[in-house]
Amino acid sequence: MDFKAIEARGLVLLGHGKMGGALLSGWLRQGLNPQAVQVITPHPSEALKATGVRIGGPVPSDAAVAVVAVKPQKMAGALPQLAPLGGGRTLFVSVAAGIRLAAYEAVLGAGTPVVRAMPNTPAAIGQGITPIIGNASASEADLTLAEGLLSAVGQVVRLDAESQMDAVTAVSGSGPAYVFHLIETLAAAGVAEGLSPELALTLARATVAGAGALAMQSPDDPAQLRINVTSPGGTTAAALAVLMEAETGFPGLLNRAVHAAAERGRELGK
Numbered sequence: 001m002d003f004k005a006i007e008a009r010g011l012v013l014l015g016h017g018k019m020g021g022a023l024l025s026g027w028l029r030q031g032l033n034p035q036a037v038q039v040i041t042p043h044p045s046e047a048l049k050a051t052g053v054r055i056g057g058p059v060p061s062d063a064a065v066a067v068v069a070v071k072p073q074k075m076a077g078a079l080p081q082l083a084p085l086g087g088g089r090t091l092f093v094s095v096a097a098g099i100r101l102a103a104y105e106a107v108l109g110a111g112t113p114v115v116r117a118m119p120n121t122p123a124a125i126g127q128g129i130t131p132i133i134g135n136a137s138a139s140e141a142d143l144t145l146a147e148g149l150l151s152a153v154g155q156v157v158r159l160d161a162e163s164q165m166d167a168v169t170a171v172s173g174s175g176p177a178y179v180f181h182l183i184e185t186l187a188a189a190g191v192a193e194g195l196s197p198e199l200a201l202t203l204a205r206a207t208v209a210g211a212g213a214l215a216m217q218s219p220d221d222p223a224q225l226r227i228n229v230t231s232p233g234g235t236t237a238a239a240l241a242v243l244m245e246a247e248t249g250f251p252g253l254l255n256r257a258v259h260a261a262a263e264r265g266r267e268l269g270k
């Protein structure tokens with residue numbers, strides 16, 4: 001990403017928590033000048049101070065982009081701090097789950113360009129994926145700017161409709177947590193079979209990382225990759241008989257989990 005257009009007018013980040021922090025690390029790693037960044041967050045960490053970004057202070061009146069990364073439950077208290085940037089040339093990019101485009105327009109003014117984005121924490125190492133959708137005031141140039149910024153930390157996909165946002169949040173926004181829990185529980189199962197915790201975690205972590213990389217790089221789809229591991233009558237088939245059971249296995253479990261996440265997104269938007 002060429003950050004020059006953003007550096008000329010500045011980037012404001014509202015909320016430096018896990019997601020705001022992951023995005024900022026990714027951008028700084030990609031060469032964004034820290035002096036062009038102003039972070040507004042109640043308790044700046046030592047790590048944030050060490051980056052050289054500007055912390056606190058008056059909001060620059062003509063920032064190129066304002067990135068909103070506070071929790072949905074804190075939005076009503078936090079967003080009005082950026083109201084002076086509304087209705088003008090500043091593009092707002094919010095990563096908050098649930099909060100609808102209309103809610104930003106209500107605070108910032110109807111003419112404010114707003115893009116909702118749903119990144120995930122692998123953005124911190126440049127391997128995120130971020131679906132985006134803009135409001136009616138977001139021009140193609142605004143979407144291209146948001147896309148460029150977020151593609152500095154991974155892939156970006158444009159959505160057709162805001163109504164898709166709760167489902168993508170449930171799949172890829174929250175998804176890394178499901179995979180980390182898979183690593184935890186695979187390792188615990190290895191310990192139950194007699195391995196040391198260290199060895200079990202090493203095996204589980206490398207297996208998930210390797211399978212993920214293969215799924216990305218192979219021309220085969222995930223179903224074929226699964227078949228390639230599964231010798232008829234062998235060990236994998238024995239495990240998959242448990243995991244592929246419709247109700248108690250992965251299919252039912254992930255359906256229920258993803259549905260719960262999407263429903264929570266819908267509730268947060270009310």
Ligand SMILES: NC(=O)C1=CN([C@@H]2O[C@H](COP(=O)(O)OP(=O)(O)OC[C@H]3O[C@@H](n4cnc5c(N)ncnc54)[C@H](OP(=O)(O)O)[C@@H]3O)[C@@H](O)[C@H]2O)C=CC1
Nearest residue numbers: 015016017018019040041043069070071072078095096097
């Ligand atoms: N974590 C994730 O994987 C993802 C999160 N998101 C979205 O990102 C947003 C942030 O989530 P996450 O980073 O996990 O949460 P965190 O609690 O880690 O981060 C929120 C940050 O906002 C700060 N904050 C609170 N109040 C204000 C305020 N009034 N003004 C400015 N900053 C404030 C908090 O400061 P302090 O803690 O010091 O109070 C904290 O640094 C949420 O809306 C979430 O839906 C989206 C995709 C993935």
Ligand SMILES: O=C(O)[C@@H]1CCC=N1
Nearest residue numbers: 096097169173174175
């Ligand atoms: O748990 C959450 O609500 C946020 C949104 C997606 C990931 N974390």
